[in-house]
Amino acid sequence: MQNLQSQQEQLSRYRQEAKQRPQEPEVWLQFGDAAFDFWQNAGQGIRIAKEVNQISLVWEWLEERNSALEEANSAYSRVLKLAPESAEAMAGLCQVLIEQFEPAKAVTICQRAVQISPAQSDLYLALSTALIQDSQWAKAEVVARQVIAIESNNDDAYYQLGNALLGQEKVDEGIVALQKSISLDPNANLAYIRLGDALDWKNLSEEAILAYRQSIKVAPSYPLAYERLGQVYSKQKRWEEAILVYREGLKYFPSEVNSLKGLGNALVKLKRWEEALAAYEKVLSFDPEDAESRQMRERIVQQQKVKPTSP
Numbered sequence: 386m387q388n389l390q391s392q393q394e395q396l397s398r399y400r401q402e403a404k405q406r407p408q409e410p411e412v413w414l415q416f417g418d419a420a421f422d423f424w425q426n427a428g429q430g431i432r433i434a435k436e437v438n439q440i441s442l443v444w445e446w447l448e449e450r451n452s453a454l455e456e457a458n459s460a461y462s463r464v465l466k467l468a469p470e471s472a473e474a475m476a477g478l479c480q481v482l483i484e485q486f487e488p489a490k491a492v493t494i495c496q497r498a499v500q501i502s503p504a505q506s507d508l509y510l511a512l513s514t515a516l517i518q519d520s521q522w523a524k525a526e527v528v529a530r531q532v533i534a535i536e537s538n539n540d541d542a543y544y545q546l547g548n549a550l551l552g553q554e555k556v557d558e559g560i561v562a563l564q565k566s567i568s569l570d571p572n573a574n575l576a577y578i579r580l581g582d583a584l585d586w587k588n589l590s591e592e593a594i595l596a597y598r599q600s601i602k603v604a605p606s607y608p609l610a611y612e613r614l615g616q617v618y619s620k621q622k623r624w625e626e627a628i629l630v631y632r633e634g635l636k637y638f639p640s641e642v643n644s645l646k647g648l649g650n651a652l653v654k655l656k657r658w659e660e661a662l663a664a665y666e667k668v669l670s671f672d673p674e675d676a677e678s679r680q681m682r683e684r685i686v687q688q689q690k691v692k693p694t695s696p
Contacts, residue, residue, distance in 0.1 A: 392423045393449060403460065410467040410474070417460030417477050424453040424484070429606075457481045472502040479511045488519035506535045506542070513545040522552035540569035544576045551583055559583050574604035581613055593617055608638040615647045627651040640671050649681060658689040 399416040406412045427450040458481045464474035475498035482491035495512035502508055509532045516525035526549035532542035547562035563580040567573055581596035594617055600610035611634025618627035631648035635641060649664035662685050668678040 389423070389426055389429075392419070392426060395419050396423045396449075396453070400456070403463075408467065410464045410471060413460045413463045413467070414471065414474055414477070417457045417464065417474065417481075420453045420457035420460060421477060421481060424450055424457065427453070454481060454484060458485065470501055472498045472505070472508065475501070476505075476508055476511055479508075479515060483511070483515055483518060486518070488515050491515035492519055492521070504535070506532045506539060509535070510539075510541055510545060513542075513549065517545065517548050517552065520552065522549050525549035526553070538569055540566045540573055540576070543569065544573065544579070547576070547579055547583075551579065551586075556583050556586055560587075572603045574600040574607055574610065577603070578610050578613060581610075581617075585613075585617055590617055590621060606637045608634045608641050608644065610634075611637075612641065612644045612647065615644065615651070619647060619651055622654070624651045624654045628655075639667075642668050642671055642675070646678065649678070653681070653685070658685050661685055 396416075396419040399412070399419045402412050403416045427447075458478065461474045461478035461481065464471050465478070468474070475494050479491045479495040479498060482488070482494060492512065492515045495508060495515050498508045499505075499512055509528050513525045513528040513532070516522075516528060526546060529542050529546035529549055532539055533546065536542065543562045543566035547559045547566060550556075550559035550562055560580065560583045563576050563583065566576040567580065570576070577596045577600035581593040581600065584590075584593035584596060594614060597610045597614040597617070600607070601614070604610070611630050615627045615630045615634070618624075618630060628648060628651045631644045631651065634644050635648070638644070645664050645668045649661045649668070652658075652661035652664060662682060665678045665682045665685070668675055669682065672678075
């Protein structure tokens with residue numbers, strides 16, 4: 386929490402400096418970096434503040450985070466107006482556009498950055514991320530391999546290579562790349578998740594379960610591994626285990642809709658109607674237009690005469 390408060394103070398300071406020195410690109414670059422750093426780290430700080438019941442901080446940081454990503458975009462864009470060849474601003478803007486799910490724009494910016502600074506592996510990594518987000522799998526593979534040529538022990542490059550290969554349905558090659566990423570960084574939780582996905586695609590369910598479990602071990606507050614693990618258990622009709630996993634993940638992210646749906650489905654299979662109804666109604670509290678959850682709620686109500694608690 387103290388770290389995030391320091392970042393918030395730094396962001397406020399750079400915001401003020403940018404107003405006072407609007408023609409200095411370095412100030413805008415620092416402002417962009419501060420805004421993006423705050424956006425990246427605010428989620429964890431907000432969760433901690435919730436746990437210790439610092440509700441005023443939660444709301445303050447939520448409001449600040451909501452605007453920080455757009456502020457970063459504007460700041461990096463301002464740098465490029467003042468200094469069009471700034472690779473640092475291009476790299477920052479590329480990352481922001483990826484987070485804003487603007488992959489085509491991100492690809493264009495990252496390609497420019499790579500042309501200006503062809504020896505910087507982090508720029509290639511950003512470009513490969515944008516290409517993957519834009520489903521340009523073959524190009525992403527080429528770029529990831531370029532990073533590996535520059536830095537043969539770059540775990541992120543092998544992770545990106547694995548993603549690019551899986552996107553082309555080169556599953557065996559993707560598994561090898563992801564295993565290499567994990568060997569270089571045993572705490573790479575995202576690599577474990579993607580490895581689990583690849584193993585699940587090959588119907589290697591027990592191996593997939595081990596991969597997802599390892600992801601949870603190294604990053605217990607990251608929700609996606611719980612969702613994926615719950616899905617594997619559900620496919621195997623291991624409903625009790627699926628319920629336990631979904632509920633564990635929902636402790637960290639109570640609004641994770643896919644996990645709530647998975648939980649509801651598993652509870653329905655065990656005819657635990659009231660608990661299932663509660664799960665689907667929680668989905669509808671976040672997304673009232675979710676047709677699947679409305680249908681499931683009506684099915685439970687009609688078949689079991691369980692009274693709904695929401696319209």
